[in-house]
Amino acid sequence: MNKTEQARLIIGRLSEQAEGNSIVHRISPLCKLFITIVFIGVTTSYGKYDLSGLFVMILFPVIWYQFAEVSFSECLYRLRYVMPLVVIMGLANPFFDKEIVLYVGRVGISGGVISMLVLILKGLLCLFMSYLLVATSSIEEMCIAMRRIHIPAFFTTLILLTFRFVTLFLEELSVMTEAYQLRAPGQKGIQFGAWGSFLGQLILRSVDRAQALYESMVLRGYSGEISYYGYKKYSKWSVLITVLNLCLVVLVRYVRF
């Protein structure tokens, strides 16, 4: 399977997951966005050495994931490219901060190790919650939510079309790659000298196709506004859950048990 098909599969899989019907899927996307932002803000506000405080925050993604029926391992697999930078930054800490702050039995643990663990944990927690948002809301729902908070229609159209055109673009790419491979049997990949014309051609073809598509959308009555018709309604429970979550997060952050 080549990279193009892999990319298409990932997009398909994510859209499919967002179509689910768990309790979390039924919460309004705006509320979920708010919950996520609050969680990330609170998580990153923990002090550099506050490992014990931060540890309690693990409970939130654990509970949310149970309700959302999303698997942790899939989340980790999808986000394997995101963590390395955080881990590299964290790994430097033990080398520069060697002051012993804690003894476990007779083994001294330095401040650097604690701050490394805190950083990695923060990274993981933020990613878990962001992924939860991704996995439980579709792009159309998010765009409608963005319109509700008065983000310009121009911008939501741009986001929606960009997302739709990725598939179109990848389709053009695989057609062109296949045509190239048929013309150059036995050759691995695309010859370096042909990259410019290949990609340039790809851009021109995709732009033409996108314009034709958009024109046909306009001819069928699209006026820059997404139609709300047919999308699921959200219950008032969304707001209640959001407030409850907010209270719990603040409680965990500022009240020491």
Added chain:
Amino acid sequence: MHMADALLAPAVAATMYGASLATTGVAIYKLKKENSFDMEDSLKKIPTMAVMSSLVFAGQMINYTIPATGSSGHICGGVMLSALLGPWSAFLSMIAVLVIQCLFFADGGLMALGANVWNMSFYGCILGYFLIFRPIASGKILKNVNARSRLIIASIASCIITLQLGAFSVVLETGASGITELPFGAFVALMQPIHLAIGLVEGLATSAILVFVYENRPEMITCLTDSKEGKTSFKTTLVILAIVACVIAGVMSQFASSNPDGLEWSLFGNEEAGYAANMGLDEDDYGVQSSAAVVADSIQSKTAFLPDYAFANDEDNRLGTSVSGVLGSAMVAALAAIICLAGKIFRTKKQA
């Protein structure tokens, strides 16, 4: 270059959101002025923008290996977008890419979105375009070189420089958040060379694409065909430089060392750090005593509302340092403007 949430402190994230939102406002204003949002005009603009964003999006999904480093990188695409769409549309397209990555793929943090927009779209689409790409590509700088070569030079130069700036911003933002013990110098030495390699590859790819598009559809590369566009750049350049100065001053001043500067150190020493008083002078009472000096000192202590780069009554406050960094650069800019204005008035008088 996508930053994760954990790498940023909430205050730094908020600052970067502010900077990016302000630039977005300017971009929307500029496009509205050009009537880009009208149905007639958007027929061409929106699908082109969307398909170019999706190209960048797909390009960023596919990482390529950087030879001899064991690391991998992906294209950033800002320079290509601004060459084909114009800087302001390119900036919005890039935001669309980053929002999709953040909200639908969890790549790049939600709180770090402001910083990511700044590091990737601002430098690539706006700064790189106005200060590097357009002057070179439109023939302002290299007049005797043909358009094709100018495009190649412009793409490579702007890709490398904007990626370096972006990488340096990542270092500054992470440093200002205080989450890593990695010294500033070591982190810079880690980030810059790797982005030099990425920038070079991206520059080559961008130039190859742009040359092809130029040869087949020259009207798509506006800064080469539209002679009108190259003229009114001075004001825009000034505005951009002002914004950059403010942000850099704001972030940089978080690092401002509380140790005395060279001059202060040589005069008064730094006893807290264990140095002897170099010239043995008392900071509050030195020099020749005269009534004029006393008056001047009392005036200075009243007018300097940001003594030693912090708010007057709160010396340990980091926010004070960063506010005074921004204010300081604003005051310097105002002073420079006054000097220029005075010079202009002086010259016109002299001519008359």
